[in-house]
Amino acid sequence: xxxxxxxxxxxxxxxxQRVTLRCSPRSGDLSVYxxxxxxxxxxxxxxxxxxxEERAKGNILERFSAQQFPxxxxxxxxxxxxxxxxxxxxCASSPPTTTEAFFGQGTxxxxx
Amino acid sequence: TQLLEQSPxxxxxxxxxxxxxxxxxxxxxxxxxxxxxxxGEGPVLLxxxxxxxxxxxxxxxTFQFGDARKDSxxxxxAAQPGDTGLYLCAVVDSGYALNxxxxxxxxxxx
Numbered sequence: 001x002x003x004x005x006x007x008x009x010x011x012x013x014x015x016x017q018r019v020t021l022r023c024s025p026r027s028g029d030l031s032v033y034x035x036x037x038x039x040x041x042x043x044x045x046x047x048x049x050x051x052x053e054e055r056a057k058g059n060i061l062e063r064f065s066a067q068q069f070p071x072x073x074x075x076x077x078x079x080x081x082x083x084x085x086x087x088x089x090x091c092a093s094s095p096p097t098t099t100e101a102f103f104g105q106g107t108x109x110x111x112x
Numbered sequence: 113t114q115l116l117e118q119s120p121x122x123x124x125x126x127x128x129x130x131x132x133x134x135x136x137x138x139x140x141x142x143x144x145x146x147x148x149x150x151x152g153e154g155p156v157l158l159x160x161x162x163x164x165x166x167x168x169x170x171x172x173x174t175f176q177f178g179d180a181r182k183d184s185x186x187x188x189x190a191a192q193p194g195d196t197g198l199y200l201c202a203v204v205d206s207g208y209a210l211n212x213x214x215x216x217x218x219x220x221x222x
Binding site: 002004033035041042043045048050055056057058090092094099100101102103104105106 | 143145152153154155156157160200202204208209210211212213214215
């Protein structure tokens with residue numbers, strides 16, 4: 001158990017819908033990262049937050065957004081969903097003094 | 113362009129064999145991390161290498177950081193079925209993002 005909690009574990013939704021994925025980092029970790037993993041693209045960095053502020057942005061679509069709240073939990077919002085958004089979405093956290101990441105178990109999103 | 117290139121992409125070997133997987137880049141990094149991911153799970157950190165030429169051992173796994181800090185290798189001695197998984201290398205780029213290679217998928221059969 002990494003200490004990072006992601007909910008839900010599985011999500012099935014229809015095209016055009018909007019979903020929210022939630023992540024609770026390890027106690028004491030200030031950084032939260034979001035990744036998308038598909039078979040052909042590998043683990044793609046989406047966005048990073050550090051202590052509530054956006055710190056780095058990867059190839060995140062405009063239909064996707066994220067935020068980190070004062071209690072440091074984070075949410076990833078995916079809207080106008082398309083079939084191609086079906087993937088595993090991982091959250092990871094890291095302590096203030098390192099970039100070593102601890103991953104949650106992921107949310108498997110299926111868009112039908 | 114992929115920041116990190118990992119090879120081989122797939123590797124299938126029998127229990128007891130040795131293997132080496134590689135992580136290469138044209139950029140220089142201050143450190144590099146190796147993770148292992150099992151099906152349906154999130155990646156788990158194995159090791160961080162920091163110094164050029166550094167060698168770190170984790171039981172039967174040996175990690176090396178290239179002298180120029182542009183590449184790394186992971187050598188597994190006497191592989192076991194429990195070593196099966198996706199091996200990923202990762203680095204932090206200039207923008208703080210932790211970026212991963214596409215990984216080497218290893219299958220060890222009894």
